[in-house]
Every structure is written in structure tokens, then in C-alpha cells.
Amino acid sequence: MTQAVNVALIGCGVVGTGTARILLEHAERLTRRAGRAIALKRVVVRNADKLRDGVSASLIATDIEAAVHDPTIDVVVELIGGTTTARRVVLDSLAAGKHVVTANKALLAEHGPELFEAARKAGRVVCFEAAVAGGVPIIRALAESLAANQVTAIQGILNGTSNFILTAMTDAGLSYEAALKEAQRLGYAEADPTLDVDGSDAAHKLAVLAQIAFGVTAKPRDIEKQGIDGIDAMDIRFADELGYTIKLLAEAWTQGDKVALHVAPVLLRHTDMLAQVRGAYNAIQLVGDVVGETLYQGPGAGMMPTASSVVSDLIDIAVGRAQATFAAAKLWSAEDRGGYVIAPSEKVRSRFYLRLIVRDQPGVLADVCRLLAEEGISISSVIQHEAIPADSAALPLVIMTHAAETGRFRRAVRAVDRLPSLAAAAVHYSVDD
Amino acid sequence: MTQAVNVALIGCGVVGTGTARILLEHAERLTRRAGRAIALKRVVVRNADKLRDGVSASLIATDIEAAVHDPTIDVVVELIGGTTTARRVVLDSLAAGKHVVTANKALLAEHGPELFEAARKAGRVVCFEAAVAGGVPIIRALAESLAANQVTAIQGILNGTSNFILTAMTDAGLSYEAALKEAQRLGYAEADPTLDVDGSDAAHKLAVLAQIAFGVTAKPRDIEKQGIDGIDAMDIRFADELGYTIKLLAEAWTQGDKVALHVAPVLLRHTDMLAQVRGAYNAIQLVGDVVGETLYQGPGAGMMPTASSVVSDLIDIAVGRAQATFAAAKLWSAEDRGGYVIAPSEKVRSRFYLRLIVRDQPGVLADVCRLLAEEGISISSVIQHEAIPADSAALPLVIMTHAAETGRFRRAVRAVDRLPSLAAAAVHYSVDD
Secondary structure (H helix, E strand, O other): OOOOEEEEEEOOOHHHHHHHHHHHHOHHHHHHHHOOOEEEEEEEOOOOOOOOOOOOHHHEEOOHHHHHHOOOOOEEEEOOOOOOHHHHHHHHHHHOOOEEEEOOHHHHHHHHHHHHHHHHHHOOOEEOHHHOOOOOOHHHHHHHHOOOOOEEEEEEEOOHHHHHHHHHHHHHOOOHHHHHHHHHHOOOOOOOOHHHHOOHHHHHHHHHHHHHHHOOOOOHHHOEEOOOOOOOHHHHHHHHHOOEEEEEEEEEEEEOOEEEEEEEEEEEEOOOHHHHOOOOEEEEEEEEOOOEEEEEEEEOOOHHHHHHHHHHHHHHHHHOHHHHHHHHHOOOOOOOOOOOEEEOHHHOEEEEEEEEEEEOOOOHHHHHHHHHHHOOOOEEEEEEOOOOOOOOOEEEEEEEEOOEEHHHHHHHHHHHHOOOOEOOOOEEEEEEO | OOOOEEEEEEOOOHHHHHHHHHHHHOHHHHHHHHOOOEEEEEEEOOOOOOOOOOOOHHHEEOOHHHHHHOOOOOEEEEOOOOOOHHHHHHHHHHHOOOEEEEOOHHHHHHHHHHHHHHHHHHOOOEEOHHHOOOOOOHHHHHHHHOOOOOEEEEEEEOOHHHHHHHHHHHHHOOOHHHHHHHHHHOOOOOOOOHHHHOOHHHHHHHHHHHHHHHOOOOOHHHOEEOOOOOOOHHHHHHHHHOOEEEEEEEEEEEEOOEEEEEEEEEEEEOOOHHHHOOOOEEEEEEEEOOOEEEEEEEEOOOHHHHHHHHHHHHHHHHHOHHHHHHHHHOOOOOOOOOOOEEEOHHHOEEEEEEEEEEEOOOOHHHHHHHHHHHOOOOEEEEEEOOOOOOOOOEEEEEEEEOOEEHHHHHHHHHHHHOOOOEOOOOEEEEEEO
16 A cells, blocks of 8 residues: 555644544545545644643644645645745745645635746645535535636625524525524634625635636736625515525626626515525525536534545545646646636626615605616616605615616616605615526 | 646536546636636547537547547546446546546445545545536535534435426426426436436445444445325325425435435425425525535526536646545545444324325224224324315325324334225325425
8 A cells, every 4th residue: 555645734623623523533535535545644733721622632732834835744734724824834845845735715816826836836736625515525616627617607605604604694584693693602703703704715715716717817806796795685585486496606607708706685586596595594595507506415514524625635635636637737836727807897788676664755766767768778677665664754666677787786776776756775786587 | 826726527418528528618716716727628528429519529539448548638528427337447547546426326325435545545635526416515514514513314305306206296286297298398307217216326426425424334225215106186285285396306314323315205384495495496405503504596407507517626626625634534434434324214203294085985984093003003193175066985094193103103104004994095195394
């Protein structure tokens, strides 16, 4: 048998502990699958005194440098998160001749070109199945399974926290605040949930997927994003009445040689597969020009699902598959991989949901319709809801449009927002039919 | 650049034509993805005079032997189907030093051990992503993405024809016969649909998945199967009223070191992701002991989706990934890959749907309940439906049981079937909650 692959884990939080457990508890299985042992040699942590479930104290160390430069280590698994120390660890590991496995989407989204160039120079690989959608093998699907295709669209539920909150609001009729509290109580949301609920986390993941699918290096700031923070229970309910479920989607579409990327709440038909994805699950729909629509779903986070993806990367390295993929994929390289350029979403055509709170006075609807018409937007349906509360002088007015250019729709909304009859700023989401 | 990979297609029906089209129309893309050209050198057909959409006449040949022994060919793609000539083509190709790509599940299910032994001896690979679930990359998911896991359950909608028919019966209230006619009219069912609707096709595919997931070599005859042929619209409707959708599922469960395999119509809750899979789509849910539940969905058949999978295998061979996977996976070998043995479904516990047509006379329900109780089966609900037609003296009686051992439930049903008050044989399906 070929010699063992020796692994150092840098960081032993939730995913690190899960990874260590798989390596230690299923060593025999992994040897069988990889044709050689995958041996956990060192677990580097900040606080060596903290107990780690199932990880023997003899493996624990605190010196990152020593682990990265240990000549017996073949693969460094970076699980510390953040983009400062993590970047250093990855660059040093590659320079020291180690392969790297990481679950760090922010690091890839911010420093992909530098890290992958360093890997190519060192003749080593960077694997990152765990960086997007936890236990869902979406990286392999894009990079390998759909290799005969040009992907033309990606729609993903990539943030489990947001999906949990939206599901709780939809199913239990909770307010945003109550649903967030419930998510925090159950461990699906952090004390500071900002990066999850404002769309940042999903945007990082979309940047990684867009690199594989389109060869574009999207900095997180290139990705338009709108989160679910403060989403109104009223809109969840109105959408439901119209036959739609609101989901936070990370989306990419191609049009010619352009690709638009964004993260936003979107109305999906109840029957859409993505609309059915509940709780903390993630799911991604990929459209390929040859295969058509394919969908991948699973646990988007959590100790063992994410660790499952980390260990699948270690097996790929042990088998030699990762090296073949890395050389062929040319990720974050200067190589032209399809000629796509990132374009703003302005030209993307979509239907829209527009919800206004208007003062109950004559002519409001006429004004709104006129402003939409001036941008060439036609209306598919209008529902005037009862006042909330019932004695209020302001009424919710919901308008569904036919397909229109995003830019023109936004311009119309800006004009609508200036109407004196509006009691609150317009709320609008795109509608996917 | 490394030299081209030269490909011979044997068989140019629907999938062959799709494969040729991708290779010819997207040559530049494939070269980019594989790091070398994938060149279609020969297309072997029975009738050289038949026109093939987009395939130049200069590529067409009729001599299989010549193609298989052509020293310039690197990969033979077997797409003729059946298990006689196809087996010969694969064995001869391997012996001649060619890699093989096939979409032939029947061939793998019947002759897997012989073919894979021959491949190992020749130092070549057999790839077969297209053999199960068309465009859904389920082979890679099982063999690579979930490699850190022991899969503990598989539930798959693996036959698009059956799923199309069941969807049409459910949505449009069609009879089995009318839904089959519609499927034939739209090209989703063949003139003789037997192998699709009797569960044989799904059983072949399940045998292939079971080999990867459990290391068991299940001959199709080892797999209990019940198809959808003749399924009664009444049962679709009754299931719907109870909150369930009937799907033809190929299933595998492990219990200790045993694995039970079967194909049968199953009642799934409307909210189950597999229940939402409509029309000719395929979907597979895999449960891994580390990752939990993951789901894969896409077009299960058709020219371009299946060809997409064939070409992804060609790219894997060109990149060298297929060779790494093949060596590590040890499929259809004597190697112990988990110690599983195939067990009959008798011990599998499940809830059951039991529908009887009983003569409208006192004591029938008491008799049925007693016979179920004698096998230790408790009843969760009973619904006595109106007579069909309304003036008939026979009434449908639907019983949902609590979880029971399959063997004991079947024994009870045999006893029920002997009751003189039964107007027709009992119909029963398992229920997945």
C-alpha cells in the first residue's frame, strides 16, 4: 500500500472537530476508499486546554508555524476562518509544499487569484468543497459533473440561517425578529447574524461558484446584494396568497458574454423545487446548456455535513483526483475560460412584486400605474389589501408586473417613492416564474 | 498541449447522436476543460445510409471490429444497448487497450464483475455516469462526493417514464392507460413500455448504485420489484386525500451488515422533496452516516442530458480523474468494501397503505382488523370510501398501518385476501414518513 497522507488541522472549532472525528473514528473506511491511510497528525488550536470531543490531547498543538513547516505533513486543512491569518496559513503551507483544504469562502472570494497562483507555482492544490453549501457537493458538480456544459444560470439557497428564518416566517407566521430569535436559540444563527442575513455570506459563496462556472473573478463588492434583514411578514403573506414563497437566492445569469450576479429575496412559485427547501438546508439549481436543469440539495452547514465535504477533499487528494482536477480547472487564473465579463443586473429581465403602503385617497393607483407605464412596465395584477391595522388610513397595495428590465423597474420605483401619497418606502422583489 | 483523446462511438441512436453533437459542436470548450482535444474519430452504426443530425458522413462506419482494434482510438463509447453485442464490444475494447464509456445499466447489472475484472487486467477504465439517472451526476456523488460516508439509505426516482405516468395520473386524474398513451405520444414511453413500467429498468439502475454504495453485486433477480403497470387511479386519489403522493422508488436500506433492495410504488408525504419531482425527471436521495440527507435531481433521460454525462466521463478520462477513481473504487471486485450482504425486504419496517374492495356486509372490517392484529400490526387510520360506481355493492376500504415488519404485513395481506367478503385482491404499498 502507498504511504499514508499526513494531515494537520489548523483550527478546531465546529467543522474542525467534525473533521477530526471522521478521520479518527472512520480511519479504516477512509483507508479503504483512498487506497492509503489518511492520518491526522496534528490539530493546531489557540487554546490547548479546551477539551475537544474525541480528539486525543496528544494531537493538540498551538504552533501554526511548526505544523505548516513539519516535513512529515502532506496536507494542511485550514479551518480558522477569517482572511488574515487564514491567508498566511494557506500561502505558507503551499510554499512549504503542502496541499491545502479549506472551507473558507471569504478567503477564496477575497484572495482567490493570489492563493491559486501560489498553488500552481508550488505544484500543489487547493480544495474547497466545504466552502459552499456545506455537505452539498456543488463544487464537484460544477467543476466535474457538468464539465460538458456551459452553465447558463445558477440559483442557490446558500445561506441556511436566512432560509431557516424565512421558513419560520412562512410556516409559523413569525415576525422577522421572532424568527431570528428562534434561529439563535436553536444554534442556526449567531449572536451577531449580520453576515448571514445581509447576504454577505451568500455573496461570498456565489463569487466562488461564479469563478468555476464562468471564469469570472467577482469581488464580493461586485455582487449586488440585498439580505432578508427586516423583511416584513406582510410580504411573506401576500406572496403566499399569490402562490409564491420568498427565498433568499444567490443568482447568476448569462446573457451573451455577460454574467449578472446578485443576492436577493426572490418570489418563487410554491411548486418550484427551490421553494420547497426548508429550514437550514441549502440547494442549488444549475442550468447547463447541454443537460438542462439539475438540482443539488443537502445540509448547508453544521459540524458533520461540512466535515464530510472536507474529508471528501482529503480522499480526492489521496487518490490523486484533486491534482487532476486542479490542473485542468485553472481556477482564478489569467486563462480565458469562456470570455465572460461581469455585468450589472440592470439589463436582466424579470417579473416584479411591488408592495406599497398608500394613503387611502383617490388617484394613487392611477399615479403608480402611470409611472410604471412610463418605463414600459405592464402590470399583471393588482391587489389592494385591507388596511393594517384595520382602522389605519394607509393601505397595502400589491402589484405584480410582467417581465421588465431591472434597471427600468428600479427607475420606476424611485419615481413611485417620490409620490406624496406613499406612506412608506416601496418594497419590491423579483419574481421567478 | 498533451495529445488528443481519440474517441469511437459504437451506436448512434438518441444518446449517440447527442454525444456526437457535443463533441463536434463544443470541441473548443471541451479542449479547454480537458486540457487536450477530445476528438470524435469514428461513429459505428448498423445502417450507414441513415442520416444523423449534425454528424458528418465521413465519420460514419459500420465495422465494429475495425473501430475497436483501430490503434489510434483511445476510448470506445458503447451506446448500442442490450447485453450481448455490447458485452463483446466492451470486452474487446478493453482487451485492445481502450478505455470504455457506457450508458448501459443492464450490461453493468448483468456483467459488472466480468467487465470490471477485464478492465483491471487491461489497466483501463469503465466509466458509466450516464447509466443511471441520465443527466443527474449520481455516480460521482456516490463514488466521490460522499466518499467520507457510509451510505445507509438510497431512495431514487430512477425511471422517468414511470414518473411521467404517475405525475399525469396525479395531476390530471388520468387512468393508467390514458397516462401511458400520453407518455407514448410525447416520446417518454416506448411502444413496448414493459421494462420501464414493470420496474426492471429501475432495478438495473439500483443494482449499479448498490454496487458503489454497499459493494454488493445484486443481480436484477435479487431485487424485489413491483412496477406501476396497472396501478389504479383510485389509489392515487385515496393517497392524495391522505396527504401522500405515489412514486415508483428504487430503495436500499442498511440494517447492520445487511442491505435490502427493492423497487416499488411508495406513498410519500406531499411535502417530501421526492414527492415534488414531476414528469420525466429523476431524483435520488442519499443518506450518508456523516453528511445526512442529500438530494440530486435532473433530467433522467433524453438525448442531450444523457450525452452530457457521457461527455463528462470522456473529460474525466482526458484529465486523468477517471483513472484515479477507477483504481480506488474497486467496483465489482472481490475486495471487501464494507461487508454488506443482500437481505430480503421481509425484515424492513414500514408503514403500509392497504386498499380493499369489500362487499358491503357486516363484520368485514372486524375480520380485516383481526387478521392484521394477529400479525402484530396496529392500524393508524381507516377510511371507508363511497362505492365506485355509487350503486355498487362493493366498497373501497383504505387502512393505514403503523410501522410493521414487511414480512408480517405480507402474511396478514395473504390472509385478508382469503376472506370471502373481499371483492378483489388487496392492493398495498409501503408508506414513507
